[in-house]
Amino acid sequence: MEKIAYEILEREEPVVLAENLGFGKYFTDHIFVMDYSPAKGWHDAKIMPLRNLSLHPATTFIHYGQTIFEGLKAYYGENGDILLFRPEKNYQRLNNSARRLCMPEVDIDFMVEATKELVRIDKDWVPRNNSDTLYVRPFMVGSDPFLGVRPSADYKMFVMLSPVGAYYPEGFKPVKILIQDDYVRAVRKGLGECKTAANYAASMLGAEIARKQGYTQVLWLDAVELKYIEEVGTMNIFIQIGDEVITPKLTGGILPGITRLSVIDILRDWGMTVTERQISIDEFMAEYDKGNVKEVFGSGTAAVISSVGELKYKDRTLQVSGGEIGPLAQKLFDHLTAIQRGKVEDKFGWTLKVEIPVNA
Ligand SMILES: *Cc1c(COP(=O)(O)O)cnc(C)c1O
Secondary structure, X not given: OOOOEEOOOOOOOOOOOOOOOOOOOOOOOEEEEEEEEOOOEEEEEEEEEOOOOOOOOOEHHHHHOOEEEOOEEEEEXXXXXEEEEOHHHHHHHHHHHHHHOOXXXXXXXXXXXXXXXXXXXXXXXXXXXXXXXXXXXXXEEEOOEOOOOOOOOOEEEEEEEEEEOOOOOOOOOOEEEEEEOOOOOOOOOOOOXXXXXXXXXXXXXXXXXXXXXXXXXXXXXXXXXXXXXXXXOOEXXXXXXXXXXXXXXXXXXXXOOHHHHHHHHHHHHOOOEEEEOOOEHHHHHHHHHOOOEEEEEEEEOOOEEEEEEEEEEOOEEEEOHHHOOOHHHHHHHHHHHHHHOOOOOOOOOOEEEEOOOOOO
């Protein structure tokens, strides 16, 4: 595969990170860019200063949404190493999204190396405190200047970096979630299992309605019957009923989260019963009324684990774990972030070290 060309910004002042990073507001100095054409395949990989793109107004993805993305994080580990969490899984999922949207696949090993290289170059942007992280956003777009509806011939692949704080304005506090049945996010056999722009566009109105009612996020039901619990806008969902932890099985309408996968492995390692199955909203309500719903929490790269303190469905408001952070959500958050930051043994081999040369 390709060599990476470099155009490195000579910084005069040291990087100073903002107090309150928020999510996705700040960007590092550099970006990774690579081009695709049918004749050359992927070529011209480079790391260069972040600057605005210049695009023809007819560029495919602007009109028809042929665009896919990923999200992962880089952390400062205990002993000064920078760690990435399961990056190969992100590029595998990017390739799955690519196939569904008729886009070219990338070489996973090369993209992991390119990501490490970009993080290495912008290492001063990796927050050193315990709550902030460097969010890594790979994305690919169809780049033909052409208004006909067909897959683009040419593509561009990017990786950009953004130092971020806690995802939710509440920080690690329980979130309030609206169970939305007026709108749907994505449908199985559609694009539900892809990280692609259309799903987020489809979710915005439902999410805005929820936000206006004081809810942080929406819990979506399946788009075919509006019967089964699917996921939250940017998180997969887990429900603890008695001693069983249930997460909706991947039916095609749900994004297969890497945090979800990791949570399932950790819970099983702890000897807990985790079931991937369909759970209907009626079953959930019935168990709630019997007092059996112990905890509800979401999982995703951005928030890692997010405890749900309140749910609203039609005209009922349900409190979960007394509106507080559930003990299991707290334990998972602590354990997962400890693995991500290299503070406990990484027995699953999930973290990948970004070696920093001593003289850098
Ligand atoms: C990214 C995302 C998730 C979480 O996936 P992770 O790999 O755990 O970050 C869940 N749902 C949706 C819709 C997402 O976009």
